[in-house]
Amino acid sequence: MWRGEDFKLPLREKFRRYIEYIRISEANKIARRYFIMNSFDGSVTILGVLLGVIFGGITDPSQIVGIGIATGVALMVSGFSGTIIAEEAERNKDIKELEESMLMDLKDTVYTRAARFSIVYVGIVNAIAPFLSIIISLTPLFLALANLVPVDIALSATIVVAISYMGILGILISNITGRSKLREAVKLMAIGIITTIIVSIILKPI
């Protein structure tokens, strides 16, 4: 695990090092992939939670926000710990293979420090992504809590915001794939709409 040996360095030098570590470990590529995947995960999860709440007849915005934030925190912890475990195993394997090819110990090299840094960096991105999706989706309910919007409108709006956020993720994906923004956005939003329909069909008789 990255122990932060560079903490003693001045701020400017620290940032330069971190950027170098990100470049060496190609962490941005992995973080971008994880960000989209986990943001989508967060959006679909909160969509399910919100539909459950609506069909369950809960109308108190503070309760719904509480459930949403608890879900967000759980996904955050799961995202961070899951990434740390998976990435650490993967990076250690890479280092071991490289050590065999180089016939040298790579401990205390930039390569190992970059690998350690990337584990934490990707873990943080992976933790923030679903939480951010959930907080954005809950925005109408925050407005309802402040008595700015009626609760029933806010509840419907959360579903719309969650599905719209999926559309934004689709646009992000199109930046990577180079495919049409509209097509990617519609594709992801369609998944959100299908989720809403499936959950509604299941929950309606209950």
Place this chain on the structure above:
Amino acid sequence: MAQRQNSIAKVKYVVLDVLKPHRPNIVDLTRELVVKLPGVTKISTSIVEIDQDTESIKMEIYGHDIKVDEIKKILREYGASLHSIDAVTIEEDGAE
């Protein structure tokens, strides 16, 4: 043979055969060496061979006072290892 007074022999040019991981790439590694070594003025790096995990590079280093041990230290820091010194030019500074 009598030794010249007050003269210091300094390394002005050296060719190194280095084995390194693919990352950092040769641009970053070469830049790092030029920036960190005050006695070095110019480095030309070229790739000689690429393997699955590693690559062999040839570094032509120019300067007014090249310290090979310092280069070795920085290469080590970047996970690279110096295989051999293939050529060297040494000149005397301040010869009388």
